[in-house]
Amino acid sequence: MTIMDKTADIPAPRAGGSDDSPLLEVRDLHVEFHTRDGVAKAVNGVNYSVDSGETLAVLGESGSGKSVTAQAIMGILDMPPGKIPQGQILYRGQDMLTMSYEERRKIRGQKIAMIFQDALSSLNPVLSVGYQLGEMFRVHQGLSKKQAKAKAIELMERVKIPAAKQRVNDYPHQFSGGMRQRIMIAMALALEPDLIIADEPTTALDVTVQAQVMDLLKELQTEFNMGLILITHDLGVVADVADKIAVMYAGRIVETAPVHELYKRPAHPYTRGLLDSIPRLDQKGQELYAIKGLPPNLLKIPSGCAFNPRCPKAEDICRTEIPALVPVSEQDGSELPGRGSACHFWKETIHG
Amino acid sequence: MAELDKNDGSLDSTPNVTDVVEVEAADETAAVAAIEAPVERGEPILQVRNLVKHFPLSQGILFKRQIGAVKAVDGVSFDLYQGETLGIVGESGCGKSTVARLLMTLETATSGEVFYKGQDITRLSGRALKAVRRNIQMVFQDPYTSLNPRMTVGDIIGEPFDIHPEVAPKGDRRRKVQELLDVVGLNPEYINRYPHQFSGGQRQRIGIARGLALNPEIIICDEPVSALDVSVQAQVINLMEKLQDEFNLSYLFIAHDLSIVRHISDRVGVMYLGKMAEIGTDSEIYDHPTHPYTQALLSAVPVPDPEARERGERIILTGDVPSPANPPSGCRFRTRCWKAQDKCATETPLLAIPERFKSVDSPAAHESACHFAEEKDIVGAAS
Numbered sequence: 001m002t003i004m005d006k007t008a009d010i011p012a013p014r015a016g017g018s019d020d021s022p023l024l025e026v027r028d029l030h031v032e033f034h035t036r037d038g039v040a041k042a043v044n045g046v047n048y049s050v051d052s053g054e055t056l057a058v059l060g061e062s063g064s065g066k067s068v069t070a071q072a073i074m075g076i077l078d079m080p081p082g083k084i085p086q087g088q089i090l091y092r093g094q095d096m097l098t099m100s101y102e103e104r105r106k107i108r109g110q111k112i113a114m115i116f117q118d119a120l121s122s123l124n125p126v127l128s129v130g131y132q133l134g135e136m137f138r139v140h141q142g143l144s145k146k147q148a149k150a151k152a153i154e155l156m157e158r159v160k161i162p163a164a165k166q167r168v169n170d171y172p173h174q175f176s177g178g179m180r181q182r183i184m185i186a187m188a189l190a191l192e193p194d195l196i197i198a199d200e201p202t203t204a205l206d207v208t209v210q211a212q213v214m215d216l217l218k219e220l221q222t223e224f225n226m227g228l229i230l231i232t233h234d235l236g237v238v239a240d241v242a243d244k245i246a247v248m249y250a251g252r253i254v255e256t257a258p259v260h261e262l263y264k265r266p267a268h269p270y271t272r273g274l275l276d277s278i279p280r281l282d283q284k285g286q287e288l289y290a291i292k293g294l295p296p297n298l299l300k301i302p303s304g305c306a307f308n309p310r311c312p313k314a315e316d317i318c319r320t321e322i323p324a325l326v327p328v329s330e331q332d333g334s335e336l337p338g339r340g341s342a343c344h345f346w347k348e349t350i351h352g
Numbered sequence: 353m354a355e356l357d358k359n360d361g362s363l364d365s366t367p368n369v370t371d372v373v374e375v376e377a378a379d380e381t382a383a384v385a386a387i388e389a390p391v392e393r394g395e396p397i398l399q400v401r402n403l404v405k406h407f408p409l410s411q412g413i414l415f416k417r418q419i420g421a422v423k424a425v426d427g428v429s430f431d432l433y434q435g436e437t438l439g440i441v442g443e444s445g446c447g448k449s450t451v452a453r454l455l456m457t458l459e460t461a462t463s464g465e466v467f468y469k470g471q472d473i474t475r476l477s478g479r480a481l482k483a484v485r486r487n488i489q490m491v492f493q494d495p496y497t498s499l500n501p502r503m504t505v506g507d508i509i510g511e512p513f514d515i516h517p518e519v520a521p522k523g524d525r526r527r528k529v530q531e532l533l534d535v536v537g538l539n540p541e542y543i544n545r546y547p548h549q550f551s552g553g554q555r556q557r558i559g560i561a562r563g564l565a566l567n568p569e570i571i572i573c574d575e576p577v578s579a580l581d582v583s584v585q586a587q588v589i590n591l592m593e594k595l596q597d598e599f600n601l602s603y604l605f606i607a608h609d610l611s612i613v614r615h616i617s618d619r620v621g622v623m624y625l626g627k628m629a630e631i632g633t634d635s636e637i638y639d640h641p642t643h644p645y646t647q648a649l650l651s652a653v654p655v656p657d658p659e660a661r662e663r664g665e666r667i668i669l670t671g672d673v674p675s676p677a678n679p680p681s682g683c684r685f686r687t688r689c690w691k692a693q694d695k696c697a698t699e700t701p702l703l704a705i706p707e708r709f710k711s712v713d714s715p716a717a718h719e720s721a722c723h724f725a726e727e728k729d730i731v732g733a734a735s
Contacts, residue, residue, distance in 0.1 A: 212670075
């Protein structure tokens with residue numbers, strides 16, 4: 001019994017999209033916020049792509065632009081003050097930024113869904129969980145209230161909420177943190193989307209519950225062959241589930257790599273610093289490696305490489321020239337597929 | 353840090369205390385003297401015995417009656433030794449923050465004792481309590497809400513001096529505050545700035561400076577780095593370790609991040625639903641856990657190494673933590689435990705060295721509250 005029998009009124013992949021284009025591709029995306037104090041450049045030229053069944057982890061600290069990118073993809077940025085001056089977001093080859101509002105609305109929820117970090121504040125406290133889950137079916141598929149509730153119960157069973165039938169009329173505050181996150185996942189899954197964007201899905205949860213939720217997410221992803229963009233700052237979670245990683249710093253991607261490669265041989269000093277600052281067993285009692293300084297203020301990003309004031313390797317060129325994201329290769333020149341680094345000295349970093 | 357030898361005294365023995373039940377005026381001076389007396393390194397500075405805190409649940413508006421209690425902390429015992437860091441880990445709702453508030457005497461304990469240098473602080477009052485409070489300070493979790501936005505940094509860090517003027521005479525305070533700013537790695541010229549002008553990591557440094565202001569002996573850190581970014585976390589942890597050596601502090605370090613707790617702690621206690629499940633040195637807990645809950649907790653932590661993905665078994669607990677208002681009978685973990693048997697529902701396991709390990713000289717011989725304690729290597733396979 002699958003809940004997600006595709007109904008006829010979901011449009012088939014549009015004619016404009018060719019088959020070989022990736023599921024979702026972000027090209028040279030810029031986002032800025034116009035504030036009273038000036039223009040905050042939150043995203044400065046981000047490129048990434050995700051395919052069906054693939055997990056892309058976007059790793060970065062607060063203020064690195066990882067969530068803003070996701071919000072731009074979903075089309076839920078506050079505009080104004082937000083603004084997208086430049087860039088493309090291609091869903092199956094179609095640019096979503098040039099679409100009409102109605103067209104975009106058909107994709108949002110049905111094709112691309114999002115799981116938010118804080119389940120308690122993302123759910124409406126005065127509506128029952130079943131009503132909120134059923135809303136997806138009522139709005140997008142025009143089901144009746146009764147049918148929608150039946151679907152909601154199936155969804156809750158799907159994400160392993162015990163006694164779904166009895167609990168469908170409960171309100172969000174009656175559920176525990178882990179259960180609420182499951183409801184968020186169920187809501188995102190409702191219309192069987194092709195892509196799920198999970199923005200820090202487990203940050204607010206305890207480790208034991210985090211393991212349960214990540215397992216569930218992984219299982220559902222495999223079952224429906226969905227693409228997944230996982231936004232997080234937790235290097236542990238990333239190592240567990242990601243296929244490829246994009247590391248963001250000050251609105252730019254500073255390094256991309258397949259997951260095993262990144263942990264073994266980082267090609268950017270920032271990634272290296274992050275990996276080194278995790279407490280490790282063999283370093284017990286010693287001082288932890290710490291990246292000095294603070295993340296930059298987005299109103300005045302340092303010139304050149306944004307990481308240069310904190311970088312142990314910084315030289316004059318880093319202060320003047322913005323390094324492009326260039327492909328990284330082996331010492332003998334052979335290519336390392338999927339790897340890129342935005343550092344003038346990536347060779348020294350990876351091979352040094 | 354040197355291994356502190358401290359497993360000699362069993363936890364049930366009440367420390368040798370002169371009668372402190374009634375702290376009369378004459379006794380108060382004696383109590384203050386005892387509190388001010390220095391403690392040797394490696395000696396217990398804080399001894400917690402059967403600490404209980406129940407928050408009453410009441411019903412009715414005019415005629416309130418108690419219908420039950422949230423058993424937030426239900427019989428916790430441990431020692432904190434001078435100069436060491438004791439880490440406390442556990443899921444949210446296990447009572448670790450309530451323990452911190454009880455030690456700070458911010459809450460009144462329902463029963464049980466907390467001995468600070470032999471004085472039971474749950475029964476102290478007046479001058480003696482004030483002296484204790486000077487010596488036990490706290491660093492809070494959220495650096496955004498634990499600093500008053502209307503006070504300057506100088507006022508925030510200097511406020512403890514208003515309550516304990518003997519530490520810094522009035523004219524000297526500004527210089528003292530600047531010294532403290534310097535100690536925690538902030539520019540002393542920032543003294544007139546407001547909290548919103550600082551980043552999260554800097555604010556946590558302000559919180560630490562405030563905790564240090566009165567030269568305390570114990571600092572209770574309640575999730576001090578969990579609100580910070582990864583790259584800043586390491587800076588704050590390093591600072592805390594440096595300060596511990598410099599000022600000879602004892603830390604009670606409460607956190608849910610197990611790798612950070614392991615990094616900073618000499619000993620670790622694992623709490624579950626208001627009780628201590630297991631306690632021992634860091635390698636006893638991490639390399640030789642014997643309590644199933646500790647094992648599950650360790651195995652649930654995502655390891656920042658993709659190679660570890662293939663590591664064999666991973667214990668995934670089912671369900672959530674039961675409500676502390678109505679905890680399970682017997683062993684509290686039994687509802688989620690894969691080893692649970694009838695005995696677990698009827699008999700509450702005591703926190704003691706398990707019978708089977710008693711005569712063995714192995715790291716598994718540490719206190720664990722489980723009927724079926726068994727050693728299992730969780731971390732070793734992955735690291």
